[in-house]
Amino acid sequence: MLLRAVRGGLAALLMLAGAAGVAAGEPAPSGPVPAAAPEGAERQQTLQALGAALFDDVNLSQDRTQACSTCHMPDAGFVDARTLPATGGAVSLGDDGRSIGTRNAPPAAYARFSPRFHRRADGRYAGGQFLDGRADDLAAQALGPPLNPVEMALPDKAAAVARLRENPEYERSFRTLFADDIFDDEERAFAAMGAAIAAFEQTDEFAPFDSRYDRYLRGEETLTDQEELGRVLFFSNQFTNCSQCHRLNRQAADPRETFTDYSFHNIGVPANPALDAALGRPVADRGLADNPAVSDKAAAAGQFRVPGLRNVAVTGPYMHNGVFRDLRTVIAFYNKYNSRLAKRQINPETGAPWGPPEVADNLSLTELESGPALDDRRIDALVAFLRTLTDRRYEPLLPAAGSAAP
Template sequence: MQRLALFLGISVVTALLCAETTARTGGAQSYDTKAALGEALFFDVNLSKNRSQACATCHNPDYGFVDPRPTEAGLAVSIGDDGISLGDRNTPTASYAKYAPYFHKVEDGVYRGGQFLDGREPDLTGQAGGPPLNPGEMGMPDKASVVARLRENTNYVSAFKKLFGDDVFVDDDTAYKAMQISLAAFETTPFFSPFDSKYDRSLRGEVKLTDEEELGRVLFFSQQFTNCNQCHQLQTSQISKEETFSNYEYHNIGIPVNLEVRAANGLGSDFVDPGLLDNPLVSEPSELGKFKVPTLRNVAVTGPYMHNGVFKDLRTTVVFYNKYNSKAASAQTNPETGEPWAPPEVDGTLSLKELEHGPALDAQRIDALVAFMKTLTDRRYEHLLKE
């Protein structure tokens, strides 16, 4: 039914979410835990200005917790509750988001962790408070307006008082923070991070990787033959089920401007996304244009890719990385356009040490890496690989 909704348009998707909200929050519902309350809130479109958008709209659990709705700019960015506003960054998956550490600066001066692509919220609780008040997203004018919507639902009122105390609604800030805590509690459940991909099942001996997938796995974790694990390996062990395939650092890898998005949202090609410098805790010019290393969990079903959704195909991303180490014409050409790679949006802060690590890759090894990354797809999304 949701595939039909996508075909018919955004209004039908909204209708489906409204139906989900009614099912989850209507009637005599009782929420005994913060996570259960957070689940209801996650799907509730009433927390947006026009009652048309929920957290689940842009983080749809049927599509790897990304936004499947087509816009004027394709799937690269999301449209707001007002039906007009278009963002400038690709909506990141909420899968495995709980594993991002609290935003901090490590001893070597490298920033790590946080939520959003620029880490501007230190943790999931902070992140949950952003979208409802963002005019380009859910569009509510202030916390008081959100709390007023919460109080419309008697089930919410009962649950909030039971879980946070009878005086939770005395102060709007307190009630809003309770909402954030509940949403974060839901996002920390196994629903978001099941660790049941083919890769995980192979570690448990339940399935065997194909020869191509195994080659990709070996290449991926190799210190000698690729640069993948320079940024996309968290654990020191290669057999840890809690490998989220991100070290949660920030890098500028030379991504070009997404001209299609800039034409659609009106920012224009001259606008420069400051990346990590959007974080109020960061002021060093050397951090301009850097973005958080994303998890590779479910990467094969959560395109388009890069912080601005500029690449549509997963294989394109591997070819893009290969351009730093290969002089071959195929490596210096964007396979989606047939033209040379466009210049970086920000050129002076490239992570060349990481990007230039390792030798050039031939087509067989590129395909093997893509095949391995497909094995990082949660079991419930494996049908999307075929679609």
């Protein structure tokens, strides 16, 4: 894979740019995010290799302990597989070894398919990067963590560019790929870093579409009876409400399905007591309302972008605050809205009633309360189907069927 190849020899890969890159002295692309002009496959491959190196470089953090790949591990579904004891892995530990944020690190896999942040014709917001959509695209998203004080914690863009220039291979490749004078303007150089990382994140390493479900669609594998029941239930508008939000394409068998429509909803996720305790304060995450592009803050409070479901069985804990450890619990949580049974109002992970919503306003009750209640057989079938969405490389990470997350 590209990241492993870069770890083994970045200099050789970057030499490709000499023949395919922008000539010395040629003006760099204009705009806030310099993007690679379509100048051939070799140049794009070199830009991706540069992005892979940057993605894995701890020198882009203040204490040189954290890279993009620290919280988006390529061997763990591009999430943070480190377990911070105080929170059970709900959030990530920062570069300083002390700081933590308030949100679970979302997978970087398949992120390239999210459209730019926008408002749909029906008035609902959709798209963007981060759980609140505040970055329009991958390049803008990549520039957030290096300057976030609880993540990579560099003080400013100038510090980031100075770290880039410490590496002669970076300096040479930036000058070749963008412009010989790219480092004369810190804004342009910093934006170029985001463009390179985004180019890497757009490679098939992040989106191979090779899960058992994909192989089933291609006629290469057969689903079990339980998995097939789960598939039918998932895509049904009669028996579940899953595909109202976790479906991008109207054709159920679309080979590029990402299992999200990228819209924003408040589904009433309860607070995470472990996270509140670790932070020493209660968290009431306003989600979409904290996106600067959103004007109607009150109506957006508590909404988060619908996550994709590829690799969902190996990328827990779940929800924006990591409150649920097990995938089956997530389905049980949704089921509480449609079941009158007393046992369905109990969180199976705590043995206590489900906690109240972290933000009680703006619940998407129309979507949540559509569809019938599910029995255990159907809940288990949905879990079995969701397990088939695991990329081939991560199938060894799947917990034994029927086992709860630790």
